[in-house]
Each structure stands twice: as structure tokens, then as C-alpha cells.
Amino acid sequence: xxxxxxxMAIISNQYPFLQKYYQAVFGLTxxxxxxxxxxxxxxxxxxxxxxxxxRDGYVGGLDHFGMVVDSIDIVEDRMRGAYDxxxxxxRPAIRPFAAYSGHDPDGNVFDLAEKDSKNxxxxxxxxxxxxxxxxxSRFAIRTPNAEKCAEFYSEVFELRxxxxxxGDSNYHLTDGKMxxxxxxxxxxxxxxxxxxxxxxxHIGFTVxxxxxxxxxxxxIGEKNTFLASRRLGGSEESEVRRTLFARNAFGSYQTAxxxxxxxxxxxxxx
Amino acid sequence: MFARLNHIAICTDYYAINAKFxxxxxxxxxxxxxxxxxxxxxxxxxxxxxxxxxREGRCSGLDHFGLEVENIEEARSRIAxxxxxxxxxxRPPVRPFAAYSAHDPDTNIFDLSEKKMQKDIYSxxxxxxxxxxxxxxLRTRHAERCAEFYSEVFDLHxxxNKxxxxxxxxxxxxxxxxxxxxxxxxxxxxxxxxxxxxHIGFKVxxxxSLKDDLEDLTGQNPLMRSRPLGYGDExxxxxxxxxxxxxxxxxxxxxxGVYIGASE
Numbered sequence: 001x002x003x004x005x006x007x008m009a010i011i012s013n014q015y016p017f018l019q020k021y022y023q024a025v026f027g028l029t030x031x032x033x034x035x036x037x038x039x040x041x042x043x044x045x046x047x048x049x050x051x052x053x054x055r056d057g058y059v060g061g062l063d064h065f066g067m068v069v070d071s072i073d074i075v076e077d078r079m080r081g082a083y084d085x086x087x088x089x090x091r092p093a094i095r096p097f098a099a100y101s102g103h104d105p106d107g108n109v110f111d112l113a114e115k116d117s118k119n120x121x122x123x124x125x126x127x128x129x130x131x132x133x134x135x136x137s138r139f140a141i142r143t144p145n146a147e148k149c150a151e152f153y154s155e156v157f158e159l160r161x162x163x164x165x166x167g168d169s170n171y172h173l174t175d176g177k178m179x180x181x182x183x184x185x186x187x188x189x190x191x192x193x194x195x196x197x198x199x200x201x202h203i204g205f206t207v208x209x210x211x212x213x214x215x216x217x218x219x220i221g222e223k224n225t226f227l228a229s230r231r232l233g234g235s236e237e238s239e240v241r242r243t244l245f246a247r248n249a250f251g252s253y254q255t256a257x258x259x260x261x262x263x264x265x266x267x268x269x270x
Numbered sequence: 271m272f273a274r275l276n277h278i279a280i281c282t283d284y285y286a287i288n289a290k291f292x293x294x295x296x297x298x299x300x301x302x303x304x305x306x307x308x309x310x311x312x313x314x315x316x317x318x319x320x321x322x323x324x325r326e327g328r329c330s331g332l333d334h335f336g337l338e339v340e341n342i343e344e345a346r347s348r349i350a351x352x353x354x355x356x357x358x359x360x361r362p363p364v365r366p367f368a369a370y371s372a373h374d375p376d377t378n379i380f381d382l383s384e385k386k387m388q389k390d391i392y393s394x395x396x397x398x399x400x401x402x403x404x405x406x407x408l409r410t411r412h413a414e415r416c417a418e419f420y421s422e423v424f425d426l427h428x429x430x431n432k433x434x435x436x437x438x439x440x441x442x443x444x445x446x447x448x449x450x451x452x453x454x455x456x457x458x459x460x461x462x463x464x465x466x467x468x469h470i471g472f473k474v475x476x477x478x479s480l481k482d483d484l485e486d487l488t489g490q491n492p493l494m495r496s497r498p499l500g501y502g503d504e505x506x507x508x509x510x511x512x513x514x515x516x517x518x519x520x521x522x523x524x525x526x527g528v529y530i531g532a533s534e
Contacts, residue, residue, distance in 0.1 A: 013283045013284075013330070013526060014283075052461070054330075054526070054527055055461075055504075055505075055508065055527060056497045056499055056505075056508060056509075056523045056527040056529065057463060057468070057469070057508055057512060057523075057527065057528075057529045058331065058461070058463060058464075058527065059329045059330060059331030059332075059464060059466075060283065060324070060329055060330035060331060060526075061328065061329030061330060062329070063464070064462075085411075087454045087455075088454070089454045089455055089457055089458055089462070090458065091458075092458075092459060092460075092503070092504070101454070101457065101461075101462050102454070103454055103462070107411050107452070107465045109462045109464065144377050185377065186357065187357050187358070187359045187371060187372065187373055187379075188357055188359050190359065190371075191359060191360075192362055193362075194322075194325070194328070195334070195359070195371045195373075195379045196327065196328060197329070197333075197334075197377070197378075197379055197466055198377050198465075199329075199464055199465075201327070202327070230326050232326055236362075237325075237362065238325070238326075241325065241326065241327055245327060256326040256327070259283070259324075260324055260325060260326040260327065260328060261326075261327075262326065262327045
């Protein structure tokens with residue numbers, strides 16, 4: 001593939017804590033050379049998740065994703081003209097992943113790095129272990145012009161448009177391993193709850209055994225309540241949120257990390 | 271005026287302590303009948319700010335603003351004339367301000383309400399505080415188009431005074447809505463910030479007094495601290511972008527890092 005989704009980022013007020021959660025519940029690991037002064041970086045062996053301290057002026061939550069590509073020059077050529085609403089900017093050299101940041105026609109931000117580039121460090125160049133067979137499988141964005149954005153990721157990055165189920169209004173693009181879901185945003189989707197702004201919506205994991213995963217998630221949360229997943233549902237509005245999430249999920253189980261970032265869990269092959 | 275900007279909302283991981291920060295530093299007052307499980311609402315006597323616990327699936331930070339209009343049906347009609355694809359959504363009745371939510375052409379979200387639909391702090395007669403909200407700023411991709419929207423639909427007055435300023439400032443006669451131009455190139459030296467609400471502004475009697483009060487506040491209660499700004503190369507870049515907005519003479523944050531601009 002020309003492009004591979006191998007980076008995600010969450011901004012958090014309690015970033016070391018969140019790292020412990022993903023390590024404990026999903027068995028993600030660090031590189032050992034992580035610059036913890038800048039962020040915590042954990043990996044499933046294929047994709048790195050940067051958990052970034054919330055800096056002044058930023059919003060907390062699921063923030064962006066990143067792709068490693070064969071050639072950034074080709075990306076810029078493809079974006080020019082056909083996608084005037086999109087753009088790229090070069091980044092400072094200290095980051096373990098991003099050489100460039102770009103955005104799609106709706107302004108959804110992503111990072112870019114070239115394969116074998118010097119910018120790649122930490123979990124992005126080292127072999128990391130996957131301790132619990134939980135692997136990232138999805139990054140989902142909700143955006144006003146979903147079709148146009150899906151076309152953008154398909155044409156510029158050669159992500160393959162996957163088949164949709166009957167009645168599915170979302171677009172799913174794959175790099176062969178990870179799925180980028182582009183879901184339409186419209187204010188009336190949020191009837192009965194607070195309006196979510198467009199942007200990153202949720203992430204997905206595939207686990208080998210869903211029952212075993214849920215038992216382990218419960219055990220960890222009871223052993224250390226700071227590492228407990230957030231409960232979904234409860235009040236009337238909370239049920240509306242939970243139902244909206246479930247309706248657009250791939251998996252049969254949905255949860256949230258201690259900050260409230262939505263996580264969809266898919267049962268893989270045992 | 272047909273519309274007035276009198277509602278702001280922040281989603282926060284620490285809603286109770288953040289509300290205390292705004293009470294302590296800016297003298298904002300809470301509702302007479304609080305509903306502590308839902309949110310803390312504070313007011314300067316004109317603008318109410320809902321400080322909402324971050325719920326699952328949401329992000330934290332400055333979230334949206336709200337406009338009180340003379341007539342919602344008229345606002346709905348004007349929105350449809352400006353852009354028929356923009357929809358209004360009726361909201362659950364539990365909210366003290368919002369009767370409807372809508373968005374501008376760039377999907378920046380705002381609440382809509384009429385005076386008679388409001389509850390709690392928004393329906394109470396309240397004394398105005400010494401330090402007051404002055405503006406709400408959002409950063410968006412099509413700033414000019416959005417400024418036209420707020421001007422044409424809500425009769426907000428354009429008060430730009432510099433030709434070389436890419437931003438747009440619209441006034442309801444008291445509060446200013448700053449529509450800032452978002453540009454990817456502005457983020458060379460830092461992480462790109464997401465589109466949407468950028469900062470809030472306060473008018474204070476004296477910047478020096480505000481600084482003294484912040485110093486004293488943090489000394490009394492170290493949980494009520496503003497975030498340090500301008501440290502390191504990226505911190506300087508972030509502060510530089512914030513300082514490029516000419517509405518503020520002093521720059522600080524709340525305890526979670528939401529930008530606050532102050533001027534005398």
C-alpha cells in the first residue's frame with residue numbers, strides 16, 4: 001500500500017495515567033526510549049498511540065491520526081489542485097512520528113511521515129510486543145462532507161474503499177489492516193444529547209476473545225479504580241449517546257477510557 | 271439588537287474546581303438554584319457560562335456559545351435564506367439556556383434561545399460583576415463567510431478596523447464574537463489546533479489588579495492556577511498565535527488550559 005495508518009493521538013489532562021490504562025487493559029507497550037517529557041507513546045506492535053499532555057489552548061480528547069507514506073511529494077502533488085481545501089505543513093523535528101501535518105477538505109488534521117524517514121523514532125521504528133493480543137483496528141471521524149473526504153483519502157492515499165453494509169451511511173477505507181471510517185456529521189444526529197463537534201469520534205480494537213477481554217477489563221478496574229473504564233449509559237442522555245455510538249460501531253461491545261474517549265471492541269478470530 | 275451573545279459553554283474534566291477558579295478570579299456568581307450533577311453555571315450578570323462535566327465521547331475545552339434572539343422563528347427563516355442546508359435541532363428541555371442548537375457554514379456550533387425559554391441563571395435578575403466577559407473567539411476555515419452569516423442572520427455589527435487583520439469581529443453592542451481565520455501554516459512550530467472555539471475574553475478594571483489577584487489566588491489555593499504560557503519553542507509559538515488577536519492585552523488560561531484574554 002502507498003499509505004499505512006500507524007499513528008493516533010489523544011490529548012489528555014492525565015496523560016501518564018491514560019498510558020497505564022492502555023498498557024493494563026489492552027497490553028500495549030512502550031519503547032523504553034519514550035520521551036515522557038513530551039508525551040507517552042504506546043504501541044500494539046503495528047500502530048503507535050501518542051498520549052499527549054493537554055497544552056494551553058488545546059482541547060482534550062481523541063485528536064488526530066497519522067499515516068506513513070511512500071512519498072510526501074506525491075501526496076502534495078495529488079492534493080494540489082484537486083483538493084484546494086486540503087493542505088500540509090512541515091513540523092518541528094522533535095516528534096517521534098510527524099514530519100508533516102495535513103488536513104482533509106473538511107479540516108480534519110492528520111500527521112504524515114515517509115517510510116524510512118529520520119523523523120520516525122521510538123515505537124515507530126522499534127519492535128514492540130503485544131502482550132494481550134489486542135490490536136488497533138479502527139479510527140473513526142465524523143465530518144460534514146463525508147463523501148468528499150472519503151474520496152480524498154481514497155485518491156490521495158490509495159486507501160481502499162471497503163464494502164458497506166445495507167443502510168450504512170458511513171464510508172470505510174482500509175490500508176489492509178486499519179480502517180479509517182468517515183461518518184457523516186449533521187446536527188440532527190445529536191437529537192436528545194449535547195451536540196458533538198465534527199472531528200475524531202472513536203477508536204476501535206480487535207481482541208481475540210471478547211469475553212476474556214471483558215473479564216480482564218473488569219478485573220483491572222476493580223483492582224485499581226483509577227484504571228477503570230468509563231461506564232456508558234445510565235441517565236437518559238447518556239443512553240442516547242451510548243446508542244449513537246453502538247449504532248456506528250463495528251463491534252458488539254463499546255467502552256470508554258478513563259477520560260471518556262470512546263472505544264469500540266470487535267471480536268476477532270480466537 | 272435582534273440577538274445578543276449571552277451564553278458560553280466549557281466542557282471540562284474538573285468542572286467543579288474550574289468553576290471555583292472563575293468565581294474566585296473574575297468574581298462571577300453562581301445560579302441561585304444550582305444543579306450540581308449537571309453543570310456549574312456562572313454569570314457576570316449578562317453572560318452565563320455553563321461549565322459542563324466532560325461526558326463520554328466528548329472532548330474537553332471551550333465548546334460553544336449561545337445567542338438569545340428576539341424571535342427564533344425569524345432566526346430560523348434567516349438561516350434558511352442564508353444557507354438552506356443548515357438545520358436547527360430542538361434540545362431536551364432540561365437545559366437552562368438552549369432551546370435549539372444550530373451551526374454556522376463551517377459547522378461551528380451555537381445554541382439559540384428566546385428570553386422566555388430560559389431558566390436558572392439566564393432568567394434571574396442579577397447584578398453585574400466588576401470583571402465581565404468581553405468576547406468569544408472561534409477559529410475557522412472560512413472566516414469571511416461565517417462573519418457574513420452572523421452579520422446577516424443575527425444582525426451582529428462588523429467592527430473591523432484594520433485592513434491587514436484577517437479576522438472578523440462582530441458585536442451585539444456589548445459582547446464581541448471574534449471569527450478568526452484558521453490557517454494550517456500558522457501551526458508550523460506547534461501541533462495544529464482543531465477548528466472551533468479558541469478563547470474567551472474578559473474586560474477588567476486593571477490588568478495589574480488581575481495579575482495581583484491571580485498571584486494571590488494561586489498562593490492561597492494552589493489548585494487554582496493558571497497554566498504557564500510562552501515556555502519553550504512550541505509554547506512561544508502557541509502564545510504568539512494567541513497574541514496575534516488584537517483584542518487582548520494580557521493572556522492567561524484557566525486551570526485546564528482554556529485561553530483567556532484580558533483587556534482593560
